Amino acid sequence: MAYRTVIIEDDAVINRLNRRYIEMDDRFQVVQTFSAAHPALFWLRSNPVDLIILDVYMPQMSGLELLRALRAEGVDADVIMVTSADDAATIEAFMRLGVADYLIKPFGYERFQLALKTFCNRRSAIHKGKFTQSKLDTALLQISTARTGGGPSAMPKGLQSQTLELIRGYLRQSPDQGHTCDDIASHVGLSVVTVRRYMNYLAEQHAITSDMDYNTGGRPCIIYRICQPEKP
Numbered sequence: 001m002a003y004r005t006v007i008i009e010d011d012a013v014i015n016r017l018n019r020r021y022i023e024m025d026d027r028f029q030v031v032q033t034f035s036a037a038h039p040a041l042f043w044l045r046s047n048p049v050d051l052i053i054l055d056v057y058m059p060q061m062s063g064l065e066l067l068r069a070l071r072a073e074g075v076d077a078d079v080i081m082v083t084s085a086d087d088a089a090t091i092e093a094f095m096r097l098g099v100a101d102y103l104i105k106p107f108g109y110e111r112f113q114l115a116l117k118t119f120c121n122r123r124s125a126i127h128k129g130k131f132t133q134s135k136l137d138t139a140l141l142q143i144s145t146a147r148t149g150g151g152p153s154a155m156p157k158g159l160q161s162q163t164l165e166l167i168r169g170y171l172r173q174s175p176d177q178g179h180t181c182d183d184i185a186s187h188v189g190l191s192v193v194t195v196r197r198y199m200n201y202l203a204e205q206h207a208i209t210s211d212m213d214y215n216t217g218g219r220p221c222i223i224y225r226i227c228q229p230e231k232p
C-alpha cells in the first residue's frame with residue numbers, strides 16, 4: 001500500500017512540482033495539498049497520513065508553528081521540509097521536532113528522490129522489528145551512506161542489467177540532448193513506468209542529470225541527460 005502523503009506549500013508552482021516529484025514514485029500517494037496552514041491543521045486532525053511535505057513561510061501560521069501544533073495534538077506523521085529557510089535557528093528548531101529531512105530550495109530531483117528513498121528505507125527497517133546496532137545504523141544513516149559509500153549500490157530488485165544498458169545506449173547516442181521518459185520509452189520499446197524506474201536508479205548513481213522543463217504549455221516535465229566523463 002502506498003504511503004499517504006500531504007503537501008503543504010503556498011507557492012502554486014512549487015506545490016505542483018512537489019506533487020509531480022512524489023507521483024513519479026509509486027510508493028507514495030498524494031492524498032491532499034494545502035496552500036495555507038489552518039486548513040491543513042484541521043484536516044490532519046482527523047485524517048492519518050504517513051508523510052507531510054512542509055514549507056516554512058506560509059500565510060496564517062508558519063510551518064514551524066504548524067508542526068508544533070500537529071505534534072501537540074498527537075499527529076506523528078513524518079515530515080520532510082521543502083523550503084527556502086536556510087538559517088541555523090530555523091533548521092535547528094525543525095530538527096528538534098524530529099523532521100525526517102530538510103531540503104533547501106532550489107534543489108534537484110535527485111535530492112528529493114533521496115529524501116523519499118531514505119524515508120522508505122527507514123520505515124521498512126523499523127517495521128522489521130528487533131535491531132542490532134549495525135541494522136539501526138543502516139536505517140538511521142541512509143543519507144550519509146548514500147553520499148559517502150564506496151562505489152555504486154546494488155541494482156534494485158526488478159531491474160535488469162540488459163534493460164539498463166539498452167536505455168544508457170540510447171542516451172549515449174545524443175549525450176547533449178535532453179530526453180523525457182516518454183521519449184525514451186518510445187525509442188527503446190518499454191513502458192513509461194518502467195523507464196521511470198530505470199531513470200530513478202541512474203539518477204541515484206549520478207549517471208544522469210535532470211532538469212525541470214516548465215515550457216511545455218501544461219504540466220512541467222523532467223528532462224534527463226547522461227553525464228559525460230570529464231575531459232583530461
